[in-house]
Amino acid sequence: QVQLVESGGGLVQAGGSLRLSCAASGRTFSTYTMAWFRQAPGKEREFVAAISRTNGATYYHGSVKGRFTISRDNAKNTVYLQMNSLKPEDTAVYYCAAGEGMVVRTTTAYDYWGQGTQVTVSS
Secondary structure (H helix, E strand, O other), X not given: OOOEEEEOOEEEEOOOOEEEEEEEOOOOHHHOXXXXXXXXXXXXXXXXXXXXXXXXXXXXXXXXXXXXXXXXXXXOOEEEEEEOOOOHHHOEEEEEEEEOOOOOOOHHHXXXXXXXXXXXXXX
């Protein structure tokens, strides 16, 4: 079992930055593929970014590539999402997820989810 707790969300103006953190319980954090998803009101949950459990390779949704950076610190059991040049369309609840398989961009591939943290970008 893995428990995930996100933090770092908030209200920011367009063009600003936020860093989300996701702290994981358990001693096997390094064996999990970690990902961030987001869900805006009335929309389906969508993939944002992921980082491999094997070689640290990173993957991004096209809409955030070049603006967002995912990273992990296995010693601290934490995954981060640095978000720069934020846009109003980035407004959503952001969820951290952990999976035992390879990087996949679908929600069904992830076994554990955090409770979410709200990110609101004003224009």
